[in-house]
Amino acid sequence: MIFLILVITIIVIALVLFVTWFLSTKADGNCPLCAMKAFPPSKMTIDSSKDKDYVGGEKLPIMGWSSWNTFRNHIDEGLILDTAKAMVDTGLAGAGYKYINLDDCWHSSMRDENGMLRGDMESFPSGIRALCNDVNTLGLKLGIYSSNGTLTCEDLPASLGNEELDAKTFASWGIEFFKYDYCHNQKISGKTPIIEYISISSKGERESLRLTPDKAKFTGRAKTVKVKDLPTGKGIAFLNHGAGKASYVVNLAQDGEYVFTVHYKKMASKKKPYMQLDVNGKIYEIFFPPSVAFTPDARVQLTVKMNAGENNITLQNPVVTRADSAYIQYRRMGKALENATASWAMFENTEEKPITYSICEWGTNHPWKWGAKAGNMWRTTHDIMAKWWSIVHIYKRTLPLYEYASPSHINDPDMLEVGNGKLTPEENKSHFTLWCMMAAPLVLGNDIRTLLNEDKKSQIILSILKNKELIAIDQDPLVKPAKKIGRQGNVDIIARPLSGGDVAICFFNKSNKNKEIEYELNDLKEDAYLNMSRTNSAEVHDLWTDEIFHRDTIKASIKPHGVKVYRISLNSYEI
Structure with a gap:
């Protein structure tokens, strides 16, 4: 009976905490259900397909x-x-x-x-x-x-x-x-405060343009909400955890650096809430300071490069999981x-x-x-x-x-x-x-x-x-690592394709005993990753003993925790 009461008490406390979190999150202009998508944390939700690869550094393993x-x-x-x-x-x-x-x-x-x-x-x-x-x-x-x-x-x-x-x-x-x-x-926070508006000005000048909620184009769950304690009485909400985006099109007379002043509603948070400004494809990151919220509203500033003519500006926070942040x-x-x-x-x-x-x-x-x-x-x-x-x-x-x-x-x-x-x-x-x-x-x-x-x-x-x-083998320019293509007891059989049509094959004895193996090279043709057109009369080079032979079958004795590794070549030995 005591155990049952304890379980019920724990469940009630958990429900109270969940409801409290749910309501407070929503009150901060965040989508609670979207925040719950942060599991599993190792799964990235950001679409990186349009991002360019890193271009520096070595092409081969260092x-x-x-x-x-x-x-x-x-x-x-x-x-x-x-x-x-x-x-x-x-x-x-x-x-x-x-x-x-x-x-x-x-x-x-x-x-x-x-x-x-x-x-x-x-x-x-x-x-x-x-x-x-x-x-x-x-x-x-x-x-x-x-x-x-x-x-x-x-x-x-x-x-x-x-x-x-x-x-x-x-x-x-x-x-x-x-x-x-x-x-x-x-970890970058998936939370974003309610954005009241963004004012834009040239350096050294007063506000010349204001991006207000009513001018935004919304996608996803992002929307305008009423906020009593903001001077304008409204703001953009539900930008958190990839919930939605707010976009603007701004036309300017000239190129230059512009001052963006982001006016927002404070959040009582120990971590820094986060938002991205995507301006013509360039990402500007904003980390809002933690707040004890003595006053309801605040502002942060940054400088942004914009072009003469049409500029596309999007407010977003794509961070859902820990992997997104990383x-x-x-x-x-x-x-x-x-x-x-x-x-x-x-x-x-x-x-x-x-x-x-x-x-x-x-x-x-x-x-x-x-x-x-x-x-x-x-x-x-x-x-x-x-x-x-x-x-x-x-x-x-x-x-x-x-x-x-x-x-x-x-x-x-x-x-x-x-x-x-x-x-x-x-x-x-x-x-x-x-x-x-x-x-x-x-x-x-x-x-x-x-x-x-x-x-x-x-x-x-x-x-x-x-x-x-x-x-x-390691430095082969194809950079195609080995895959497991088979097993004989405790012996893994792994192979990788090499430039020039060669293949490296390794027999790895994970056990504490000597193992005898026998392998038909013809089986290599069955794996598309290895891309071998034929295997008959290939040159087989033992890369530790330096022995070279021409057989269609590999037979070897492998020591405990040992390997036998060969380079299979068709180009150096023709029929």
Whole structure:
């Protein structure tokens, strides 16, 4: 009986809270039912089909090194330069590893007097631009890190709200890779206050034009509502959570920057309500300040570029889910990077250095569905660890995403742990092979300096990382990652098409026992993704033993946690 009373009490309290929220949301001019569409949060509702792809950066998966996996928050310019030199001296640079990427903790907790990020004043006393010049002198490229949040993951200054300034800073230093994390992120609100009207004026002049509710063309649920405590007694409501839009057509005599003053009804909110102004296809974002609402109305201002003649203006808030917010924020930084590298090249009268842009929100918002519009590459999972189960987990999560990759648009299963932890030589070999098969970035996470030693372990690690045949698979210009085409017990069979009509096929033994496999190459013709016209008398190249043979059947023994990987070629061996 007590349990039943408790359940009923909880239900009653929940209903009261829901009704209270529902009524307060509606009173603020927001559509309550539209706000309830925010689930699942990882599903993006914004139509990005008309948005342009990110145009900067590498077309192929990057190859390089990152400071995080081994050194975490203990890095300095001496370590970075020694690593860059070791990259050259070990021959890794010659094998294609070109990027030296600073992860978190490269910078000071203080921005400079101009609000710009700067290197840690003790650990990087020469400054990041000088470090970049030194790295470039070695024939390598420097990468850098920030977070799409108020702070980085290690609680240092980050770039949310400072996108344009930070992008300009990175461009001025010569940075060519940028990793943008997701710690301390603040989701854009789907709420929008009631808009009383928007006044438009030329700079230095009084209001010359007013956009009132009665002049708007509404779509969706957006509409005019009566508001007693506003001076005009009415406003535009239901712009929230993609509920609707209010549009205007404005004719002007001349081009120029105009002052927009948005008059609105305050909302009692701890978070910043949000609205977009779409002016001739250019998006201007407005974040309304949180309010305790001592007075009913307020205003915010911004400057907007408009053209002589007809201008189309739309008021909207497309943010429904967390993924919508992430898309807007990551794309905002992408556009800032594009503009910054182009502007800096023009200012310096030099060749532009496009920045390869890495979206690192851990796969939380399904970035493979929208990442091409924002950047070059996107993390598919949370951080990797130097543990076998972590590698297998990430492989399983990333492999099914093969359809989303293409040149300049790369699935990123995180950095390599080859040489780290207690991974066996066979596991290191498999880890590297799987990343190459998935067309993943090859970003080393070990201490490159130790590979200068001539010990057996260093030689094994180098032989794995410098396997030119597998690197050629990873760097194939088609950028078509492997897909799973079959299974024999605990052995996954994955394959990817390559340029010139070749195919790479890999047999991955996930078990703790030796496995014998037998595979008929003729079966490859059944998969349209691989695009093989025939398989008889093909050249089969074992990419770890370097053995080449001509058979229609592959027979092999695979070690525990091991792989066998082959390149199948029809062009080099004719009937």
